[in-house]
Amino acid sequence: MTIAQFLIVGSALFAIGLYGVITRRNAVLVLASVEVMLAAVNVNLVALDAYLVDPAAAGQIFALFIIALAAAEVGIGIAIVLMIFRNRRSANVDELDLMRH
């Protein structure tokens, strides 16, 4: 196993997630695409951790922190989407033009 193959999977997943964040209209699917990007970052962190054979396992620890923060992000994100949906009867990000001049 080479390190590059894992990092390339990570960057491919990141690019896919980026495409989703830009093109999806539904706010829930935008959040799902963000999750794909975070998974890509985790793959990179754990792969580099295995490559360095770090006794402090810093890559794995930071992957765990990212998982915890992603869970918090999804919780808040879904709550915001629900509130917007309740007020505007829509969960599409391009219809949220309240702050557009």
Add this chain to the structure above:
Amino acid sequence: MTLADWLREVANWVFLVIAVPTLIGGFKVVTTSNIVRAVLYLVVTLAGTAALFLVLGAEFVAWTVVLVYIGAVIILFLIGIMITRAPLTAEASLSHPRNVQVPAALLSVVIFAVTAYAFIDAFEAAAIPVPEDATRAGVIAEIIFSRFVIPFEVVSFVLLAALIGGIAIARKDDPGEEAA
């Protein structure tokens, strides 16, 4: 190292069996026109990353992904979809039209090409030592509660704040609340 050499290693076949469905699932998450299926493909992608973590010997991280992501986050997504999907919304309107998709695809391909080139250029064929043994949860725990104890406490505080914030945002504003 040639491709034939690369394919001679058994671990690389395991890697391919995991990585290809992971990427296909990720692609389906961002392209499929059925919102529930998109979230279910996210399960495939996350399970694939968990399997990659197992290949890399990061056992605790892998099971945390299974528990937190596939167990909890996916359920949140499904509940979010159930509540917000307006019955009038056509399935085709889940994504922006083509004039957004084409530049987004170009941008993604460019970013993938640049980062993949940088990785190959920097690491070439540097090998990951195949882990003899998985990193044990006890080792992870010792590190978290010694070197990373303050970040750990900060993360737990963030989770508490997110919990309270989520409740405060999502709960219905009762008009009679102030009078009561």
